Amino acid sequence: MNGVLKTERLTKTFGGLIAVDDVSLELQKGELLALIGPNGAGKSTCFNMLMGQLKATSGKVYLADEEITDLSPRQVWRKGVGRTFQITATYSSMTVIENVQMALLSHFGDILRFLPRAHLLHREEALKLLDLVGMADQADRHCAVLAYGDLKRIELAIALAHSPMLLLMDEPTAGMSPKERVDLMELTAKIVRDQGVSVLFTEHDMDVVFAHSHRIMVLNRGKLIAEGDAGEIRNNPLVQEVYLGGGTLFTSEVESHA
Amino acid sequence: MELFVAQIITGLANASSLFLVACGLSLIFGVTRIVNFAHGSLYMLGAYLGYTFMQVLPGALGFWSSILLAGVSVGVIGILVEMLVLRPVYKAPELFQLVATFGVILVIQDIALIVFGPEDLLGPRAPGLRGVFRVMGEPVPKYDIILLVITPIVALALWYLITQTRVGVLVRAATQDREMVSALGVNQAWLFTGVFGLGSALAGLGGALQLPKGGADLLMDFHILAPVFVVVVIGGMGSLPGAYLAAVIISVLNVFAVTYLPQSTLVLMFVVMIVVLTIRPYGLFGREEVAGEHGQVGEPERPIKPASPRVQLLTSVFILLLAMMPIYSASFSLVFTTDVLIFCLFAASLHFLLGLGGLVSFGHAAYYGGGAYVAALLVTHANTPMELAFLLAPLGAGIAALVIGWVCLRLTGVYFAMLTLAFAQLLWSLVFQWGEVTGGDDGIVNIWPSEWLKPTIVYYYLTLLFCVGGILLLRHIAHSPFGYALRAARDSKRQAESTGIDTRKIQLLAFGFAGFMGGLAGALFVFSKGSVFPNELEIARSFDALIVVFLGGVKTLAGGVAGGVFFKGIEDILLKFEYWRLVMGLLIIFVVVLAPEGIVGSLRKGAERLNLIKSKDM
Numbered sequence: 001m002n003g004v005l006k007t008e009r010l011t012k013t014f015g016g017l018i019a020v021d022d023v024s025l026e027l028q029k030g031e032l033l034a035l036i037g038p039n040g041a042g043k044s045t046c047f048n049m050l051m052g053q054l055k056a057t058s059g060k061v062y063l064a065d066e067e068i069t070d071l072s073p074r075q076v077w078r079k080g081v082g083r084t085f086q087i088t089a090t091y092s093s094m095t096v097i098e099n100v101q102m103a104l105l106s107h108f109g110d111i112l113r114f115l116p117r118a119h120l121l122h123r124e125e126a127l128k129l130l131d132l133v134g135m136a137d138q139a140d141r142h143c144a145v146l147a148y149g150d151l152k153r154i155e156l157a158i159a160l161a162h163s164p165m166l167l168l169m170d171e172p173t174a175g176m177s178p179k180e181r182v183d184l185m186e187l188t189a190k191i192v193r194d195q196g197v198s199v200l201f202t203e204h205d206m207d208v209v210f211a212h213s214h215r216i217m218v219l220n221r222g223k224l225i226a227e228g229d230a231g232e233i234r235n236n237p238l239v240q241e242v243y244l245g246g247g248t249l250f251t252s253e254v255e256s257h258a
Numbered sequence: 259m260e261l262f263v264a265q266i267i268t269g270l271a272n273a274s275s276l277f278l279v280a281c282g283l284s285l286i287f288g289v290t291r292i293v294n295f296a297h298g299s300l301y302m303l304g305a306y307l308g309y310t311f312m313q314v315l316p317g318a319l320g321f322w323s324s325i326l327l328a329g330v331s332v333g334v335i336g337i338l339v340e341m342l343v344l345r346p347v348y349k350a351p352e353l354f355q356l357v358a359t360f361g362v363i364l365v366i367q368d369i370a371l372i373v374f375g376p377e378d379l380l381g382p383r384a385p386g387l388r389g390v391f392r393v394m395g396e397p398v399p400k401y402d403i404i405l406l407v408i409t410p411i412v413a414l415a416l417w418y419l420i421t422q423t424r425v426g427v428l429v430r431a432a433t434q435d436r437e438m439v440s441a442l443g444v445n446q447a448w449l450f451t452g453v454f455g456l457g458s459a460l461a462g463l464g465g466a467l468q469l470p471k472g473g474a475d476l477l478m479d480f481h482i483l484a485p486v487f488v489v490v491v492i493g494g495m496g497s498l499p500g501a502y503l504a505a506v507i508i509s510v511l512n513v514f515a516v517t518y519l520p521q522s523t524l525v526l527m528f529v530v531m532i533v534v535l536t537i538r539p540y541g542l543f544g545r546e547e548v549a550g551e552h553g554q555v556g557e558p559e560r561p562i563k564p565a566s567p568r569v570q571l572l573t574s575v576f577i578l579l580l581a582m583m584p585i586y587s588a589s590f591s592l593v594f595t596t597d598v599l600i601f602c603l604f605a606a607s608l609h610f611l612l613g614l615g616g617l618v619s620f621g622h623a624a625y626y627g628g629g630a631y632v633a634a635l636l637v638t639h640a641n642t643p644m645e646l647a648f649l650l651a652p653l654g655a656g657i658a659a660l661v662i663g664w665v666c667l668r669l670t671g672v673y674f675a676m677l678t679l680a681f682a683q684l685l686w687s688l689v690f691q692w693g694e695v696t697g698g699d700d701g702i703v704n705i706w707p708s709e710w711l712k713p714t715i716v717y718y719y720l721t722l723l724f725c726v727g728g729i730l731l732l733r734h735i736a737h738s739p740f741g742y743a744l745r746a747a748r749d750s751k752r753q754a755e756s757t758g759i760d761t762r763k764i765q766l767l768a769f770g771f772a773g774f775m776g777g778l779a780g781a782l783f784v785f786s787k788g789s790v791f792p793n794e795l796e797i798a799r800s801f802d803a804l805i806v807v808f809l810g811g812v813k814t815l816a817g818g819v820a821g822g823v824f825f826k827g828i829e830d831i832l833l834k835f836e837y838w839r840l841v842m843g844l845l846i847i848f849v850v851v852l853a854p855e856g857i858v859g860s861l862r863k864g865a866e867r868l869n870l871i872k873s874k875d876m
Contacts, residue, residue, distance in 0.1 A: 051756065077758045089753035091746050093559035102746050106758040110739045112767075117564060118742040142561055158757060 003064075004029050004166050004198040005050070010059035012045050019045040021222035023059070027166070032192050032199045034209045037219035038242060043202040044086065046219070047170050051083050052076045064165065082159030083168040088151040090143050097139040099154055100126040103161035129157040133187060149180040153187075160191070169201035173208055181205060185212040210234070218242070264396035265517065269510030271402035274409035277505035278464030279482060280489040281416065281498055282457035288433040288496035289453045292344060292355045293672060296362035297486065298479035300458045303366060304332045304465025305474035306374045309381065312469070318385040329463035336458020340451050346851045357808040358850045360801055363479060364843030370476060372837065381469030401470050408467070413502055420498065429453060433496055480797065484683050488531045491676045494544020503542060524687030528680045532665070535677060539669050559813040564737055577726055584715045592718045594830065599725040600782045602822035605806040606729045607775035609818030612807055614736055615768045616748030620675045621682025622776055622803050624662065627795030628685060629655040629777025630784035634702040635695070644708040644785065651781035652774045659773020663766050679797065686795040701791035705784050721782050728775055729819060735771075736815055744768050809849055811856025820858045
């Protein structure tokens, strides 16, 4: 098999609330898979379990046939998983390129070196990564003064620094303008094509999802309720009910916030 | 059994002042997020004012109204402090307010000295409550019983105010989410002022209430500070029941310790605190602080870059001037410069933790004084040669820092700061009370360097070598991958952990390294003075370093050193005056209010405005 990521009956409960309920999914090499669902459906919880921020209550996670359930975020990253955050996380006291160099320093095991000058190390590689996300011309700018969309692209460069086989993107286009959304998703699609990376992302903007993902999975109240390509999902009655009415969406939100 | 009950009653009575001061502090912290170090000073003012009123107002009615009046007056003083000193700095970088409150401590100390004189005042007995009650045959002062009753009443009144009234709702809401409360149209400024006034009034009340038991003196501000912080932290920041319970635990244990284990009284409360925080990291009733990434307050820190050739040249010239100092300058200025250099190394080591790591250690004196004591103890008890003791001292301090850091780094924010303070105080109490080994208050004397290092000039060069070397090393490491990782862990722990950086390991190593450098400064100090006393481990010494780093500028690499030179220079001039604390305190407050970027940051901004240096990218 060539599955890059596989979960088996992944479940997370918080007290009595079942946030993620028996989710099994599989991601192929070079695939761009969207995980969608209304607020409170369990997307972020799912993500945090994959990356090791949260411990799964039960179930297993495999990365290329190797079990990574309950590894720490650091270990998961070492196995070859990169991630971007719903709310950007960058080093605000550093320049753009230093943000990327930081990930490279970690990747090449340089963190505990006390003698060399950090800003001279891996500069070439960092520039290449910035060039890939279209930020090379801003490499030496101070990170704290950049626009939000630019920060998202820096995060992408950071996540790609150790040539991951899998990229997890939690709402990559949240807070962006429509043009920035399209640009970022086209960039992601290009990276998937060129580098053979697999991408799992969550998203609220349906235009983005339908236009760019190879396959879509729909999560509602912790359960996977549908799977398929854009056409299949659009015409799936269950999904329509969740998103467009029938009262299900409303009740699910009330319950999950109770 | 009888004695046991009597002691519990005494303990509960002693808890009352502690509780009042602690819940005032807790209240202020909860709403304004200001750790008010001047709270002990307000308590002291309460005692002095209460005493003064009691001299004028006669009888039992006079006594009790004096206590109330003292509380109200201190409340008004608190309001003035808040409006004049703190309001301008709410927007300043995090914990900068702390330095301002330290300035307030100094100012109040000298004002109390001017107004009330240097003599300790013996508190008047409460009229009608002079005798003792017999409780199971044991004498218990009547006043203790009264305190026992008053404290729960005050606590209940506060509880009613906080949970049942509209004001209380606002206070609780502000504790949870300040921005939201102000967005809902509540005048945040006045809410802060009001809470600060109330908290101050409680401190003043506590000070006046303990008059019949303890009187008033000029040291009580610092003496109450450590127990109050311990109580607030054990109880859980912002929790009233927690503060009460913790005050009772600490006071009762203290009474028993006085009876059965008198050497342990000071150490005990810190041991209790460390035990409690190990089991419940956020105190008995505290809730976890959500360490949100709201970014830094104020202007974001700029990227660092290695010194430009021009700066390198200037630094070289400066070091050369220092090296040639014995040629053109008198011996006493060499001694003074030695002091300044040692202090700069101490400050730079704290700056490394605080500036680069974002780890606000309130107890950095532990490593400075610790290093000094390691050297002194080795020389005195083990006849260690000076050179070896000099090298082992920083090692000892570094190892202590690793151990302490390992415990403290489980916590974040204010809890982290308080725990580091507690450990420093633990060391201080150990040294202070373990007289047979450490000499206690008399210190350890006759710790001189070896013959070849004895001449002032030679020792000056030794200091110059290690201090300049140490500072340059700290600076170099700031630019190394390790220094970058330390900043990364501070800027975004989330991102750092998700890219394989073990942030806790990095921070622990930084803690150990800063402790090592602090210990080196301590070792240089002890051999230059020939003696060491417990005050090198005091809270005040830790604060010296904190103030210096803040004044110099947290967000600039040169901040620690610039602040050190400034502070020592000013101190040298001011110590010649009788009321130097007043001037120093006012100076600190002025700098904090007028130049919140610190000295280096403000100079850089000024230069940028005048186009002397070009500003990048802003």
